[in-house]
Amino acid sequence: MNKNNKTFRMVLLGMLSAIIIIQTTIPFLGYIPIGPLSLTIIQVTVIIAAIVLGTKEGAIVGGIWGIITFVRAFIAPTSVIAPIVFTNPLVSVLPRILIGVVAAYVFHRILSGKLNETVRMSVAGVLGSLTNTVLVLGFIYLFYREPYANFLELDMEQLLPALMTIVATNGITEAILSGVLAPIISKPLLKSIKK
Incomplete structure (x- = not known):
């Protein structure tokens, strides 16, 4: 890897990390309110880092999001x-790190050479996004069933169907949005790195 390429990769990692910080600290930049839904778009930045830069960088950018979420839970919930x-941290940090890992592995290894680049980016976007949704809600169900059911004002037996509804509405919509945005943003950045 030549020096210019390495510098470009470092600058891009810094920019994507800064975007994550901005998205998580300024209201409405990381979330799109659509009717009753509030769609998270922060994961798209992590997915782009994973596709364009690789597994380690995707995990770093996801980790930054997770650490900010973790810290904000204490100081500014x-x-x-x-x-x-x-x-x-199993709920706030680990799923965000795994977005980058899953998206990078899907794009660079699992589907590499099997599908065209755009389709691979879309699939990586969808699966990266679903990784976050399923793990966050899954860990909430495992560790915080009762407080989360109380927060939603539900009986314990109603919690799992409610969480599945969240996956079916927010989760699927966020995954589709990630699948659409990932190639649109990643393709030009990937071309710049390859030059």
């Missing part, structure tokens, strides 16, 4: 339930 669930 985004909701009433955040101090309960996001103070656990």
Whole structure:
């Protein structure tokens, strides 16, 4: 890897990290309110890092998002339930790191050579996004069933169907959005790195 390419990669990693920080600290930049849904778009930045830069960098950018979520749960919670669930790094940090790992592996290894680049980017976007949704909600169900059910004002037996509804509405919509945006943003950046 030549010096210019290495410098470009470092600058891009810094820019994507800065974008994550901005998206997580300034309201409405990381989330799109659409009717009753609030769609997270922060994962798209992590997916782009994973596709364009690779597994390690995708994990770093995802980790930055996770650490900010973790710290904010203590000092500036985004909701009433955040101090309960996001103070656990398994819920706040690990799923965000794994977005980058999953997206990079899908794009660079699992589908490499099997599908065209655009389709690989879309699939990586969808699976990266679903990784976050499924793991965050799964860990909440495992560790915080009762407080989360109380927060949603549900009986314990209603919690799993409610979480599945969140996956089916927000989760699938966010995954589709990630699958659309990932190639649109990643393709020009990948071309710049290859030059």
